[in-house]
Amino acid sequence: xxxxxxxxxxxxxxxxxxxxxxxxxxxxxxxxxxxxxxxxxxxxxxxxxxxxxxxxxxxxxxxxxxxxxxxxxxxxxxxxxxxxxxxxxxxxxxxxxxxxxxxxxxxxxxxxxxxxxxxxxxxxxxxxxxxxxxxxxxxxxxxxxxxxxxxxxxxxxxxxxxxxxxxxxxxxxxxxxxxxxxxxxxxxxxxxxxxxxxxxxxxxxxxxxxxxxxxxxx
Numbered sequence: 001x002x003x004x005x006x007x008x009x010x011x012x013x014x015x016x017x018x019x020x021x022x023x024x025x026x027x028x029x030x031x032x033x034x035x036x037x038x039x040x041x042x043x044x045x046x047x048x049x050x051x052x053x054x055x056x057x058x059x060x061x062x063x064x065x066x067x068x069x070x071x072x073x074x075x076x077x078x079x080x081x082x083x084x085x086x087x088x089x090x091x092x093x094x095x096x097x098x099x100x101x102x103x104x105x106x107x108x109x110x111x112x113x114x115x116x117x118x119x120x121x122x123x124x125x126x127x128x129x130x131x132x133x134x135x136x137x138x139x140x141x142x143x144x145x146x147x148x149x150x151x152x153x154x155x156x157x158x159x160x161x162x163x164x165x166x167x168x169x170x171x172x173x174x175x176x177x178x179x180x181x182x183x184x185x186x187x188x189x190x191x192x193x194x195x196x197x198x199x200x201x202x203x204x205x206x207x208x209x210x211x212x213x214x215x216x217x218x
Contacts, residue, residue, distance in 0.1 A: 057133030131182035134165035138186030
């Protein structure tokens with residue numbers, strides 16, 4: 001665990017700083033006032049961009065990454081699959097059993113015409129807290145950051161994760177506090193499962209799946 005923190009200290013520090021900075025307005029404003037404030041910053045090009053980029057926090061995107069990683073290293077697939085599924089289970093538990101009454105922005109502002117919405121987007125109304133997309137984004141992009149040795153790439157991947165998570169607020173699918181807590185679940189699950197699977201002695205999992213197809217042909 002110490003090695004993970006040591007090798008990815010800058011990545012983790014910047015993540016904590018971003019969350020800390022975002023928590024300031026969360027404590028200063030009500031979630032409705034803060035959302036309306038953030039919702040004012042809408043442009044046509046940003047509508048298109050965030051509508052597209054939010055896909056990378058979906059379960060489909062995570063599944064695609066899991067499949068691709070099979071052809072890189074099987075162990076990687078185990079790590080990201082466990083991180084995604086583990087954080088996802090907790091998210092769904094909290095959504096449906098702990099905070100079932102937390103509605104999403106479009107439901108909260110149902111009679112407020114000041115809310116900017118993106119045309120053609122399918123909006124959800126219930127089970128707002130926490131954000132599953134934010135958890136997935138930090139699990140997926142965070143994992144890619146952990147396995148690279150380039151510090152600048154770690155920062156780029158962190159930025160990608162933050163943008164994907166924020167897309168949920170921009171699109172009024174979540175409140176800011178939803179994505180902050182969701183992202184924390186994603187990064188926590190990632191660190192735990194990254195540490196766990198890397199300490200397991202599974203030499204067979206350190207090959208790509210095509211390695212075994214080649215072995216069968218010999």
